Structure formats: C-alpha cells, structure tokens
Amino acid sequence: MNKRVDLHRSGRNYLPLLLVLGLLFFAACASTHRERMLEEIADAPLAEMESEALEAQFKAERLSDDELKAFESRAIQKLEDFSDYVNLLADSTLDSVFRQQAVRQxxxxxxxxxxxxxxxxxKEKVGSFLQSFGKEQQTSEGYVIQGIQVQSPLQPAADRTYQGALSFHQQLAAHNEAAVSRQAHILLRKVRKSFGEREEWVWEVLIxxxx
Incomplete structure (x- = not known):
C-alpha cells in the first residue's frame, strides 16, 4: 500500500494540550490534529490512569444494566481512540519513538x-497492521469512520465474560466510494491490575x- 490514509470523525473532542514542552516541540507541525494526538501520547501514563477509572469502579462478579451500558460507551470511546491512532500512524514522517508509543497505546x-x-x-492481525501501517504512506485519501453505535448489547458469555458488538461506517471520501458497514466485536472481562501496592480483579472492555 503506497497511499497514506487519514482516519477521522467529525465532532471529535480531543484532550487539551497539557505539556509546555510538547507545545514548543509540536509548534512546527502543520496539523493541529496531529499535534494534539502526539501530546496525548506524550501524556500516556496520565491518560491511561483516567481511562482505567471506569474499569476500577466495578469489581462485582456480575454487572447491572446501567454498568453494562457504561462499558458499552467506553467501548465506543476505545474504537474512536483506535481510529485516532491509525490517523496518526498514517503520517510517515512521525518520529520512530512516538510511532512505537502510539502502537503500544x-x-x-x-x-x-x-x-x-x-x-x-x-483481515490481518492488529499488531502487524499497526507496526507496518504508515511507513510508506505519502498522500491522504480522507478515510472516514463514523456512526458508531451499539449493535449488540453486552450479554453474559462463557468464563464470566460479556460479549457484544458495535457497528460503524467507513468510507474513502476522496474516491467518492459508498460507505462500507463494519462491525467491531467487544469483550468485557475481569483482569488483574495493580493499584499502588495492591492488586485487584476489575472489569475491562476491549476490542x-x-x-
């Protein structure tokens, strides 16, 4: 693939600029969206703590309908975050350090x-896709993802997990192609996480x- 693909959505709210050094460094960048995404990566530890706040709140063996809806909203946010990282990786000029951090996040x-x-x-494995994507990208084709919604609500599944699905539309706007329907499967499961000196089993939703 020799073309750079930008993945974005209208109305997306990005994290505010937090680091003074980041502002100085990224002032030379042409894209405001790119600047903010790079700053978000630079501030990844804080962002990760904030994103885990929801998961840390729920430790019960089974979750209520309201709690499941909250995790469905969190899953939508994660799919949006993934599209932003893909958009960032589409820039072949991205510094290798930031590229690897974006891949990890x-x-x-x-x-x-x-x-x-x-x-x-x-189809391909997400790890391989992220490592290779954007290294030879040269031009933007205006790749759009939009209309994310819950297609199948989270339901109890095997091994004390919940499964569900999101639907969304994607389009190569520059080619005037029709939007293509996609589906993202989501999994809600308990994982062991460290909170300071203690470890606890908490719920986490993943793509x-x-x-």
Missing amino acids: ALLLFVNEETEIRMFTD AGIE
Missing part, C-alpha cells in the same frame, strides 16, 4: 496483538475484532 485497546481486524479488504 493502540494495542492496549485490543484483547491482544493477535486480534484480527479488517481495515481495508483483507475483540473488526470485520
């Missing part, structure tokens, strides 16, 4: 790096595949 949104996704025509 994006992988945290998925069950594991072996999770299969279909971004264009063929389990895109097709």
